[in-house]
Amino acid sequence: MRNGKNPHSQKPAQVRTVNFRENVKSPAQAETDRLDILINKATGLAPGKASVATSPYTASRQNLRIIPMGGIEEVGENMTVLEYGDDLIVIDMGLAFPDDTMPGIDYIIPDTKWLEENRRRIRGVIITHGHLDHIGAVPYILPKLGDPPVYTMPLTAGFIKKRLEEFGLLGRSRINILNKDDAIALGNFKIRFFRINHSIPDSVGLCITTPVGQIVYVTDWKFDHTPADGKPTEFDKIAKFGAEGVLLLMSDSTNSIKPGYCISEREIGLTIDRTFSDIKGRIIFANFSTNIARIQQVFDAAAKYNRKVIVTGRSLVNNIEIALSLGYLKIQPKVIIKSEQAKKFPDNQIVILTTGSQGEEAAGLARIARGDHKTVKIKKGDTAIISASPIPGNERAIAVVMSNLTRLGAHVIYNKVLDIHTSGHAHQEELKLMIALVKPKFFMPIHGEHHMIVTHADLAKGMGIPENRIFALDNGQILEMNSAREAKVVEDPKVSSGYVFIDGLGIGDVGEVVIRDRQVMAKDGMFVVIMTLDRRSGRLVNQPDIISRGFIYMKGNDDLIREVKHEVRKLVESKGKEKLEPNWVYLRNIVRDEIGEYLYQKTERRPMILPVVIEV
Numbered sequence: 001m002r003n004g005k006n007p008h009s010q011k012p013a014q015v016r017t018v019n020f021r022e023n024v025k026s027p028a029q030a031e032t033d034r035l036d037i038l039i040n041k042a043t044g045l046a047p048g049k050a051s052v053a054t055s056p057y058t059a060s061r062q063n064l065r066i067i068p069m070g071g072i073e074e075v076g077e078n079m080t081v082l083e084y085g086d087d088l089i090v091i092d093m094g095l096a097f098p099d100d101t102m103p104g105i106d107y108i109i110p111d112t113k114w115l116e117e118n119r120r121r122i123r124g125v126i127i128t129h130g131h132l133d134h135i136g137a138v139p140y141i142l143p144k145l146g147d148p149p150v151y152t153m154p155l156t157a158g159f160i161k162k163r164l165e166e167f168g169l170l171g172r173s174r175i176n177i178l179n180k181d182d183a184i185a186l187g188n189f190k191i192r193f194f195r196i197n198h199s200i201p202d203s204v205g206l207c208i209t210t211p212v213g214q215i216v217y218v219t220d221w222k223f224d225h226t227p228a229d230g231k232p233t234e235f236d237k238i239a240k241f242g243a244e245g246v247l248l249l250m251s252d253s254t255n256s257i258k259p260g261y262c263i264s265e266r267e268i269g270l271t272i273d274r275t276f277s278d279i280k281g282r283i284i285f286a287n288f289s290t291n292i293a294r295i296q297q298v299f300d301a302a303a304k305y306n307r308k309v310i311v312t313g314r315s316l317v318n319n320i321e322i323a324l325s326l327g328y329l330k331i332q333p334k335v336i337i338k339s340e341q342a343k344k345f346p347d348n349q350i351v352i353l354t355t356g357s358q359g360e361e362a363a364g365l366a367r368i369a370r371g372d373h374k375t376v377k378i379k380k381g382d383t384a385i386i387s388a389s390p391i392p393g394n395e396r397a398i399a400v401v402m403s404n405l406t407r408l409g410a411h412v413i414y415n416k417v418l419d420i421h422t423s424g425h426a427h428q429e430e431l432k433l434m435i436a437l438v439k440p441k442f443f444m445p446i447h448g449e450h451h452m453i454v455t456h457a458d459l460a461k462g463m464g465i466p467e468n469r470i471f472a473l474d475n476g477q478i479l480e481m482n483s484a485r486e487a488k489v490v491e492d493p494k495v496s497s498g499y500v501f502i503d504g505l506g507i508g509d510v511g512e513v514v515i516r517d518r519q520v521m522a523k524d525g526m527f528v529v530i531m532t533l534d535r536r537s538g539r540l541v542n543q544p545d546i547i548s549r550g551f552i553y554m555k556g557n558d559d560l561i562r563e564v565k566h567e568v569r570k571l572v573e574s575k576g577k578e579k580l581e582p583n584w585v586y587l588r589n590i591v592r593d594e595i596g597e598y599l600y601q602k603t604e605r606r607p608m609i610l611p612v613v614i615e616v
């Protein structure tokens, strides 16, 4: 840990969960009155003694600041901070996956330097649901913030705990498990929850009551009137918050470019059922390991058509265990079997449930497709079902997996062939309904690439929200709102908004320079020039040595190598004359520049040049 202090020594958050149903107020009542009551009731403070009044900070601290730490210019690494007075709350701690410009990087997480400096002000962390782009950075960031308390729903808590356990951090963290009808008060903030549908159970939206107004925060959601688990969105709560008055709505933009409505998970269940009834051979079913509803529907169809299920893939096994233990998944007895038992059953009684629906190289499906899976070998008559749509960037990897599967003789079913997958993110008509229910004064589209966010902003405009009340923020921008219910976009150079690369065990030790080096080497290779020099005279003791990797073959380029050696020799000799004292740093720079230029002249390539000086 960076700070040697006891992580639990920070000021305890003022928290008490209260049942909020008793606090329903008429919409006509002034919002500030209501806030006093709510906050004081929740915190147990006397009226007028809420920390708003006692805050030692200057006037600007009396504004509410919405600080996105990630997730507004990309899909992933979702993290938002709310600041009022002396209090900060954090919503979600996600990671993102690298793109092609970041060779060797495993994950990307938000830069939390500013938050670390202000960690004593953090009253709590709220996690909306258990996807990696919302919980993945918890083990990296939580300890750096002094392990503030985390508040979330049961299944999400199960997934977070598993992740913390894998990092050996479970013992020190404080994960508080809530019910969706709970309300919590964290300093100046009071948070109520409502259930929304998404591609993982236990997803919640937040209604955050602040001293300047209410915020409805819904990242990652859709409306599903017939979800597989029978638990639809709590429209009544959303409408109630809308009636109470909402200052700001922050809502999911992932599918803002898609018209209409998302297909219901129940429809997918029917397709799975039909498919299972038609297929004669083995079924290999790949989907997201967190999509518990989909997993449930596979088990249901398997039981109905008398098939046994073999589960392969670590994350799938872990998540099924967690969901089973918490009652989010119900599996009929004797449906799951071990792979060794498969021999006892004919092919038409087998389902192999696997990870790898995104074509990930190390996951189950890709290994099956390459023929190097330990227990599953594809044979003619197998059907592979890929129940997912590609996350942008993964299309190529998935296509390779599908081609390999067909080469081995399998029939492949995927989303373009059949509706075998539905997204967890609202389409346009659902997004509009959310805006209609919440009726916010201000609107801030979140969660998506910039063009998705702008499209979502246009939808809101089309519904009558004036343009100057819609805020499509860029990274580094902050939305500030005051007690007069005015809002403006500000920038605060103190607040870091970049990201941090994770590579192996290194967190943040790989920066832009390392990435640039990797890009250069990946593109044009490297070229090492080894010069053995006499310590006193600075003269070459023997011929320079050359090593080339990923640039040219040494063999077959004898002429070029000979010429380079000659150039190096010329350089060392002329510089040796200029300088009385041998200066290796200077010499290395000269060799790098001149030889780099020489190689470009000859090849129009720019390998990374590494001059090495050996003194004798």
Ligand SMILES: [Zn+2]
Binding pocket: 129, 131, 134, 198, 220, 424
């Ligand atoms: Zn999600």
